């Protein structure tokens with residue numbers, strides 16, 4: 001039997017069942033995409049794209065774009081307004097109907113990111129996959145599709161679990177229009193995103209030199225950063241917007257134990273030293289602070 005979702009959704013301040021659009025919020029729509037927390041996240045990511053895309057267009061000659069997991073089309077319309085020839089898809093028919101109603105000139109399709117038949121859509125110079133990878137049961141299958149669909153450049157924005165290893169974390173999700181379609185998803189770590197990008201066949205993978213100006217992309221006191229972005233490309237990516245990353249490699253023997261505890265102590269110390277100062281202080285507060 002399917003389990004009822006309990007818990008909070010990353011990036012939202014409220015818990016489920018969600019409040020409906022009502023007089024208090026003064027919303028004329030019942031779509032989560034139009035709620036203030038969602039549009040704020042859209043605007044800050046669009047501001048970053050406005051900064052970096054002109055240089056990408058110049059370096060790679062980008063003209064056609066695919067917006068994967070487009071929702072009701074915020075990014076599709078934004079990219080069209082930047083001058084790209086835009087196609088888009090989403091697995092939910094109600095999102096696509098609404099996207100078509102809002103933006104009649106754009107080609108919107110109903111399609112599943114995990115379905116190999118998706119590759120029939122063809123190839124696009126730029127593929128934008130924002131807010132989708134962590135909603136999937138099988139993110140690696142999605143990356144294989146993304147590789148097949150990408151002619152030149154793929155940009156991914158995703159929630160990333162705070163884990164150094166290339167790992168996936170299985171998580172329940174609520175059944176609403178801006179979440180996954182299976183009520184269950186494999187959330188990747190940042191290392192997992194990098195590894196899947198390399199293993200799906202992209203020769204160049206990079207992280208963003210700067211991230212959107214939004215709290216989800218920053219760590220704070222008592223909370224780790226939970227969103228990230230990556231670029232995967234068929235040609236080299238470089239400064240000033242991208243920082244190349246290497247493919248993460250697996251530890252030689254994750255099953256090995258250390259009865260003396262010495263290796264573990266050194267490993268923990270090494271990890272602690274790698275953290276930024278803010279995270280070091282948070283970790284010390286958690287360990288030695290009151291309570």
Ligand SMILES: C[S@@+](CC[C@H](N)C(=O)[O-])C[C@H]1O[C@@H](n2cnc3c(N)ncnc32)[C@H](O)[C@@H]1O
Nearest residue numbers: 069071090091092112113130131178179180181
């Ligand atoms: C969090 S919203 C992201 C919307 C938009 N891309 C953004 O970043 O603001 C996730 C979207 O992915 C869609 N989605 C979920 N699972 C999908 C799948 N397997 N294939 C295609 N779209 C999917 C949802 O219907 C929803 O519209």
